[in-house]
Amino acid sequence: MNFWLLKSEPGAFGIDALAKCRRRTTAWDGVRNFQARNMLRDDLRRGDRAFFYHSSCDEPGIVGVVDIVSNGYPDRSAFDPGSKHFDAGSDPANPKWYVVDVRLRRKLKRTITLAELRGQRGLQDLPLLKRGQRLSVLPVMPGQWQTILGLE
DNA sequence: GCCAACGTTGGC
DNA sequence: GCCAACGTTGGC
Numbered sequence: 001m002n003f004w005l006l007k008s009e010p011g012a013f014g015i016d017a018l019a020k021c022r023r024r025t026t027a028w029d030g031v032r033n034f035q036a037r038n039m040l041r042d043d044l045r046r047g048d049r050a051f052f053y054h055s056s057c058d059e060p061g062i063v064g065v066v067d068i069v070s071n072g073y074p075d076r077s078a079f080d081p082g083s084k085h086f087d088a089g090s091d092p093a094n095p096k097w098y099v100v101d102v103r104l105r106r107k108l109k110r111t112i113t114l115a116e117l118r119g120q121r122g123l124q125d126l127p128l129l130k131r132g133q134r135l136s137v138l139p140v141m142p143g144q145w146q147t148i149l150g151l152e
Numbered sequence: 153g154c155c156a157a158c159g160t161t162g163g164c
Numbered sequence: 165g166c167c168a169a170c171g172t173t174g175g176c
Contacts, residue, residue, distance in 0.1 A: 007173095007174095009174090033159075033173095034159085034160095035159090055174060055175085056173075056174050056175080057174095060174080060175070114175080131157080132156070132157040132158060133157090133158090134157075134159085134172080134173050134174070136173090
């Protein structure tokens, strides 16, 4: 099992929105960055686990844990002209963008803030904390995962 | 709103 | 292939 961190803006799709989804499960769609796409397509696997991170908000930080419940598959929102994630450059016969399905495992009892993560020993190498890092899908090493859970 | 950092685009 | 211009991300 591998560990990941998935970012979302709570104003667009926050953890409470996921909690309201049928079976607390949804396709993690709308990722439009090639590096993140490659990870969704090739690296995230059913059975993996990820932190749910809120970005661009009052209190950026980790708010929950999700299970990855599918392998990567084409992002259908890219094919839908009515979707805000529509991309005319993605063809169903040759999909450009990918998703995985995620299911909410649990909300954390409290938000583990970005500021708190920055100050934590043992997380110096967490990709989330690297300068200029902007990917919405990021790996988390097992030791980092445990360190973060220990902060809750 | 500002700005640093990075990705993408497109002319050459 | 280079690189300037532009767009986006995201913390502050």
